[in-house]
Amino acid sequence: MCGIVGVFGRSPVSSVIYESLSMLQHRGQDAAGIATCFEDRFYLEKGNGLLTDVFEAGNMARLLGDMGIGHVRYPTAGCASVAEAQPFYVNSPYGIIFAHNGNLTNVSEIVESLFLTDMRHLNTSSDSEVMLNVFAHALSRRGAVRPNEFDVFAAVEEVHRRCKGGYAVIAMVAGVGMVAFRDLHGIRPLVFGKRGEGKEAEFMIASESVALQVSGFDLDHDLAPGEVIFIDTEGTVFQHQSLQAHEKAPCLFEFVYLARPDSVLDGASVYQCRINMGTKLAEKIQREWSHLPIDVVIPIPSTSRVAAQEIATRLNIPYRDALVRNRYVGRTFIMPGQAQRKQSIRRKLNPIPQAFQGKNVLLVDDSIVRGTTIREIIAMVREQGAKKVYVCSAAPPVRFPNVYGIDMPARSELIASGRDVQQLAKNIGADELIFQDLDDLKQAITDACPSLTHFDTSVFDGVYVTGDITEEYLNTLEQKRNDAAKHTEDVASHITRNLSAHL
Template sequence: MCGVVGIFGRSPVAARLYDALTILQHRGQDAAGMTTLDGRRMRSARGIGLVRDVFDARLMEGLTGDVGIGHVRYPTAGLDRPDEAQPMYVNAPWGIALGHNGNLVNDGSLSEDLFNEDRRHVNTESDSEVLLNVLAHELSVHAGEGIKPSTVFAAVDGVHRRCQGAYAAVALIAGVGLLGFRDPHGIRPAVLGKRESEAGDEYIIASESVVLDILGFDLIDDLAPGESALITLDGKLHRHQSDQARSHTPCIFEYVYFARPDSMIDDLSVYKTRLRMGEKLAEKILREWPDHDIDVVIPIPDTSRTACLPLAQMLDVKYREGLIKNRYIGRTFIMPGQAERARSVRRKLNTIELEFRRKNVLLVDDSIVRGTTSRQIIQMARDAGAKNVYMASASPPVRHPNVYGIDMPAASELVAAGRSVEEVRQLIGADRLIYQDLDDLEAAVRGKNTAIDGFDSSCFNGRYVTGLADGYLEALEKKRSDAIKEQRRAAG
């Protein structure tokens, strides 16, 4: 999972891109980058680390231009090297820079096709470089001797035909303008915004609407599945719906965990969806455990707070903040490597013992993925004096790898894979474990929005909306498991 943003401005955009990336920092902590277009020249800076660590005053001064794109990276594949930070660049045709959120599931075969048929070389293990080169090749095929919006859209249609998986991308094309496009199923989010200035209209494309709110843009709408938006250098907005568009199935984990609660994604308030998750979970507890002895409900910060409050209200139980987060420690889930995630739990959270002592405590989390964080927090609650520690998850058991850009690659690393709820309960050390039902989760997210056909809930039900080649999951586990990543880091 990554964050992308593109701005077509009427004045230098580097400072606004910087602000946008800090707003999207929750979507990726591994690397950050920006590319601006100044006339026909592109200027770029990128590196490993948080936005504030990558960009200093000297770099910012060099990022001149009124149009630009930015990216924060959360690694799922590749070797975590500086050259895999985005945006990535190719110099032909015209010069293209691209930032990508998502994951291609056919990048291996595409890399071979690019080399053998398109005569293009991919230099990293990043599928984003594959996507960039497919776009570049399709542009060279369709543009002929010149380029106009219709040829750009024809090239993106070619990307949709060739690329299988999830992607929301922003791109700069020298001499043309700012391009944004979304995969045919709309798995990864992308929103389009506009604001008026004295010099003319300005546009933005971003992963989440909260960027628009803070930077002063009005939301036009979400890019539809298979839709492209091109803002040409004369300031005109062009939009195109591909005939490759399929059923609209956004990633449900955006609403469970990744997106900020103050964002709107596909005309759904992330905050409201999480409130409804808490209500549905409370209904299940009251249905299956009507005589519960819960004394207090405590959220595991931060994402579960929104769901936890209505749950406590419906159970008629006290809501308390018993776990205090060190806000200078990043999001544990998106940290690279299991060892680093495990070390960070104790550094990130501390208990308020008075809220646990001699009480039956229900801990509420947005999800339980690997189980190690849950196990540590449950032990912290016991150490703080809790009589019984119950655990509730606002989402169902994660039993399958997520292949569309979330770091759940190996089934062997998922605590619920191949295990019953009772077996998971024993492993994490809870006195009782309650999971949300998938039907309830999907109902909570959808609300009254009938425009969404369904969701990519593959990590819960194992159904992959794009389809997968035989042997893909096995190959992915060998490539992206924590053990493999640790070996690569050790090797330098």
């Protein structure tokens, strides 16, 4: 997952983009970048690290222009080098700046055709650069000196034909305007907002609605699967709906973990969805686990807090925030490597001893992916004197790789892969382990937004909505993106940075 923002304004937009990206920092902590456009020239600043690491007064002052896009990166394809920080740029045709959230599933096929047929050069291993070149080539084939909305829409239609997977994209074309589009299934989120009226209207496109709110933009709508929005240099908004689009199937994991609780995605309040997840879990506990002598409900902060509060309320059991989070340690789920994730857990969370001593504790987590975090937390809780440690997850077991932009591609790293619930409980050290049922999880979202009835649930059931994922593809992906491969990439990036520093 990554966070993307695009702003078409009537005054300098760099600070607006920065503030909006700060609301999306949870979606990526590896790299950040902002590009702006002034008098048909692009100004780009990007680098590794958090927003506060990459941007300061000096380089922000260089970002001139009333139109711009921003990106916070978390690597799912390619490595974590600064060369792969976004936005990306190509100078032909016209000059295009490009920011992408998601993952393409047919990259190798596209790369071959880009080289042999389109004769375009790729400078990184990022699928985002691949997609940028597909769009650039499609736009150049139109042959227009100054492309109009029909040229832009035709180019995006070609992107949809050639690119498979989950993606949300924002791009700028020099002298032409801003373009945004969403994949044909609507897997990755993208929202459109507006501030002001008439000729003074300003527009923002972003991964989540919270990015709009911080700068006073009102949410207009979520882009539909295959929808394109084009804003020309005068601020006129054009919309197009692809006939190739399928039924909307947003990623279910967005509602469980990825999105902020104060966001609204595809018409559903994430906060309400998580309340509903807690309700469903409480009902399951009452139905199947009423014999458990639970003394206290404790969330594993912070994504699970809303569901945990609802469980405690429904079961009439005390709720305690007894695991204190260090806000200066990043989300361990998106850290690139098992060793780094494990090392960060005890720095990230600190227990309040009296909440655990002599208690039968119900720990509530949003999901269990690799198992590293929950295993360490259970060990901590037992060290504090807990009698019994029960664990419940707001999501079902994550048993299958994600291929649409979330970094869980290696089955060997998914703790639930090949294990039943009893084996999982023993592996993590829990006395009992309770998972949300998949149908209940889907219903929790539908209850918050009745029009949402179809989802990408591939990490839970192995059903990939794009229909192009084979066992061979998953095996190849595992070899490329397991922790051992990431470690090799990290070492290579470290060596490259050190060599560059000494040249």
